[in-house]
Amino acid sequence: MSKKIKNILIVEDEPFLQEIWVEQFEAFDVSIFIASNGDEAVEILKENTIDFILSDLTMPGSNGFVILNYLKFEYPSKPVVYICSGFVKDHENLLGEFEISKIIPKPFDLRTEMIGITQLLKA
């Protein structure tokens, strides 16, 4: 990874999970943006240069594919994208169409996942 990660976007409709992710990323020297669905995330992407996105897939209102589509067709820079969802299996064929660095299935082992994420953020 050449670029240093400064801005992180967490997209998650579950408040407790939002909280958990925020707490994890606070330990790093990064700015954290939070969205609860696809549309909110796109609004943030329009205003900011995001380097790393960690997003749920199924959310009320607008889902993770809204973000993936926006990134693919309209977002100039290419952030690192992690998808965290309990429904990865249902969307496997669709996910292949997008540039996704990692898929984290729910429920996940936080310790294991944070090893990878730490490496990414400290690179």
Place this chain on the structure above:
Amino acid sequence: MGKKKFAKLLGKKLFDINNMVNATPSCLKIISKDGQLLNMNPRGLCLIEAKDLKSVLGASVYDIVEKSHREKYKNFNKRVCSGQKGTLIFEIIGLEGTRRWMETYAAPYELTNGEVAHIAITNDITKRLQAEQDLLKQKEALEESSRLATLGQFVGGIAHEVNNPLAIISARSTMLRNKLSTSEIDKEYFEKGLKQIEDTVHRISKIIRNLKTYSRDTKDDGKERHSVHSLLESTLSLCAEKLRINDIELRLKESPEVCLHCRDVQISQVLMNLLNNSLDAIKDLDEKWIEIETSIHEGNVIIRLTDSGPGISEQVLPNIMNPFYTTKEAGQGTGLGLSISIAIAEEHGGSLYYNEKHSFTQFVLELPLYKADQLAA
């Protein structure tokens, strides 16, 4: 047939009454007012498993009537011997121990000594009753499998609904454990984290509880008082995630707090089936919503379930309530949902119908209010 030939037959004796009685494929018998067997044809002897008439003549027929039916049978015999006709269904245990269900048609019969006895034709209806029971069991099994099939349509959503809280519990536990390794324990942080875990466990328990309620065997359940609110809430808790995944907006209109006298699982089955039909019908539309509205009208609770679909076409409409009719792809529907739902609604003294007048697709479930509440209202 020529009259001539008939006249010829009349003149000859082709049968005698004894042969006729002996050949009758039903039990024919005469019983005294005290229950003594006075006469019985061979078919009857065969049914009670007697060697011959001699061995049972004068014996009390009450002895072979199954205990729990005996009193009823004695009273029946008394009524007949006092001059009334009647029919009765009862169970006997034959002299060799075979149980049989019998249906008897009895009338008073005056004996030569002037006493009134009981004459009857009695048939073995064990097989018929068995067939009726089998049919009932099949109906129950069909209803059960239809309910579970409907539930199956929502199971994916339920699994997802559990994955999220599991992720919270797992991640939060890891975080608390990590904190343990630091020298100073922040009590407040632990309190908050543990509460989050507890709350989340309760969330899962609630889903599992509703799932268990819905999937349990209900055939022996009696009707009880259930609030419409709780029925809707528990049903929706199982369906909500599937609707959410499909981006379907659920509009739950404010409903009056009323109760039904019902089998909760069955009413839940009707609601879930309607929701499932709506979901299948609208999931590929641009506009996706389902609205549930409850009201009270003339002692009935009216639950209207409307979805953003354009209504049901004229070709399909006449068939929708027929069993096994489905417009869904193979493996997607049993075609039993609506017919079973209607049977459930009617069995509860209510109705389920499609509202053709509505511009969207609307089904209406009407059920009588809980009686005590009806009086208070």
